[in-house]
Structure formats: C-alpha cells, structure tokens
Amino acid sequence: DAMANRRANVIKTGWTDASMRVNVGVTTHVVADRQLHAARRKLLNHAFSEGALKNLEKFVLANIREWCGYMAEPKENGEKDLQWGKERDMAQWSTNLAFDVLGDLCFGKSFNAMKQGSSYIQKLIMSSSVFQMTIAYLPIREFIFPLTKPSILFVLGNETIKQKVKYRQDIGAMVQDRFAVENSNSGKSDHDQRKDFFHYLLHAKNPETGETFKPIDLVGEAALLVAAGADTSSTAMSACFFYLVRNPRVLRKLQGEVRATFDDVEEIKWGAKLTGLPYLRGCIDEALRMSPPVPGLLDRRVLPGGMLIDGHNIPAGTVVGAPTYTVQHNEQYYPRPFEFLPERWVEGSEPSVTGFEVTPERVSMAKSAFHAFSSGPRNCVGKNMAYMEMLITMARTMWLFDIRLKEGDRSGEGGPELGPGRERAGEYQLTDWFISERHGPVLEFKKREVF
C-alpha cells in the first residue's frame, strides 16, 4: 500500500537518498519530492507512449538482428562440435544487447558493446550502484553522508566518481552530435525523421504548464534511461536463458509455440501476434518472478502524520518496504516457489505439470503479487519497452536457434558450498546492489534447419 497508493504518506529513501548525495543533478528516478516527481514523470511518459514505442521499434529490431548474428558465429576450426556456435556468456551478451539498444535510443549512437565488448560505462553503472548501496545502508550513514559529496570524493581519488565525470563529458559530446541530427530532422518528412528517446524527451511538454526538460536535465534523463534500462532487461533475459536450458520440457514447449506461430523470423515484431503468445509471456514473467532484476527493498520513509498499514499505526520516520524477491517467493501466492513453472501464468494449464489447479483466481493472485516493475506512481516507466525488447529477443532466438548449456557450465548457479541463502543448486544467483550482479549461463547456439 505504501508503494501502490498515490496518496500514501511516504517518500523514497535508502538507495535513492544516497544517489541524491553522490550525484550532481536530479533525475526523475531519485527526486524525492512527490510533486516535483509527478511533473517530471509527465514529461518522461512522452518517450514511452504507444506511438513512441512504434517508432522506437526499428532501432530495437536492428540491434536484436545484430545480436542474433553474434549468437550464430561459428566456432574456430579445430574445435569440437562445429555445428554449434561460439560459447556466449548470457550475463555479458544480454547486457551488451540492452546497452547498445539504449545507446541508440538515448544518444543516437550504439555504444558498440556487441562489437567491442564491455565498456567502462557498463562497469560504471554497476560500480555506482554498489557504492550507493553500500553507503545507503551503513548504520553510521548520517556521519558518512557529508563526506560523499562528488567534489570531496573526486579529491580523495574515488575511481567511480572520476569515471562518472568522464561519462558526463562523453555523453555531452554524443548529445551535441544528436542535436545536429535533430536540427536536420526539420527538413525531413515525418517518416524520415529520427524518432528515438532523445527526440521524445526534447519535444516533451506539459500541456498544462508548458514546462519542458532543460538541456542539463535532458542529458541526465537520457543517462538515467541507460542506467535504469540496461542491467534490468539484461538480468531478465539471462535469467530466462538460465532456466530454459535447465528445463528441457519448458524449452521444447516454448520453441514449439514460437515456431508454430511465425513462418519467418522477420514476422517477429511488436504486435498482437507476439504479445498474445501465452507461454512466451509466461516464461518471461516466471524469470522476472524468480530473478527480479531489482530484487531488494524499495524502501519508503513515512512522513509526519504517520500511516496506517495493514491495521498497524506506523509512526513518522519509520522506513517501510517489502523486498521483491521475498514477495515473489511467497508460497501463498506462488506454490512451489523455487520451481520454474511458466504454466502458473497461463489459465487452465495442466495440473499434472504444476501440481495445482491454475484457476483464473490463482493467475490473478500471482499477477497482483508480481512487483518486478514496482507499482504505483513511481513504478517502472520503461515496462512496455522492456517487454518489447525481451519478447522479440527471446522469440527470435527460439525461432532461429536450438540452444544448449556449455558442457559442465554451472556459472551463476547456487550450491551448498556457497553457504546460507545460496545453497539451492538450480537457482540463478543474484547479488542485490539495487540492480543485480550475476554471472552466466554460458550457452551455445545452433542454427535451426528451416525447410
């Protein structure tokens, strides 16, 4: 209730609080004031409307085609099993894809992660998150916070802050080039104009107040979209691959659904045919349930006046929240919570597979407890864009390739030797730094024979 209810008497705290202190400038994600957030969010929404998504799709598709090309790359001569392609670490390759998509959409230029490998920017997003998470929950954080100003950290030689400054400079240059493209848009027909995130952010206007993004905010918001959209979509896709290769029954069923629906890979696009595939959506939602890319506490601080939550009076200043990983493994909502069962999302699925009746009530309970994208006024603005990317990537991969786990690969998997909380073999391991650190799985791809 503290999250979903627009009028809940709470504000954001924790990681976002730390972010406000460490970073210069404010973005929609971290701004605490609720009215200021609502005004910013109205502008940001422009970039995610249905109309905008239609125009964004061609950039997403171009990157996914390139990604599939890399998955098809053959092994070096002399290696065994030449009909299977090169080994691909999905944690890395899903990030490369998501990252290049966002470079293209936010700054009009791919980051070339697929071509050149991981860049300092990918590492920076993770190291910033680790840094912010560490100081956000220190018991002595009130004493530490004054020392975490960017200027002080820069003098102290903090590498993350130095790289942040470089990132700002680099995206400043990219934005200048992107402005030049926008200026040349004016002479072009509507169809030929480049309509990416940058375009929509630049032209976003609040119809009531006439407010627009200031140029400095525009750069910050574009950088936010890269940080918010890359590791999240990538965790979801690598988790989905992780569970598919460990569950051959599910993999075969998903391949069957996709291959029977589309006659050609180029038919796989954003639209009713794709979004209407129940098992594909079930696989993605099940991966998001078991491995939520933002797995932890989205904490909120109760404001003066307190708040009534579930019959309890919560006094002002209390920090409240429920970690998404925990909610999404609650047996009450998700029977057999540690099993990858896409059928739980599909009404009428065979009880012989699930071990329980998948009634409409059960599906609706599962949907209402699903919080991978958060809920309420501060939920994920990029949800539809993320589904577009995930559905197209997973469907095209299933259509084009057979996939298998590299022999002996256990990267990313839990096990008794890893200690308490990580002992489950077969569970994809996430480390919660607000976004998720993870490894593997390493897969091989084989082009499917299509007659």
Ligand code: HEM
């Ligand atoms: C599977 C993929 C994704 C997941 C699971 C996810 C999850 C989330 C979650 C849990 C939040 C709330 C964070 C909080 O309360 O602090 C959030 C916010 C946000 N997400 Fe996503 N996200 C995903 C993809 C994306 C993409 C692709 C974009 C943009 C390109 C994006 C942009 C944002 C932004 C801008 C916010 C802040 C919204 C606001 O505060 O108003 N996300 N996301």
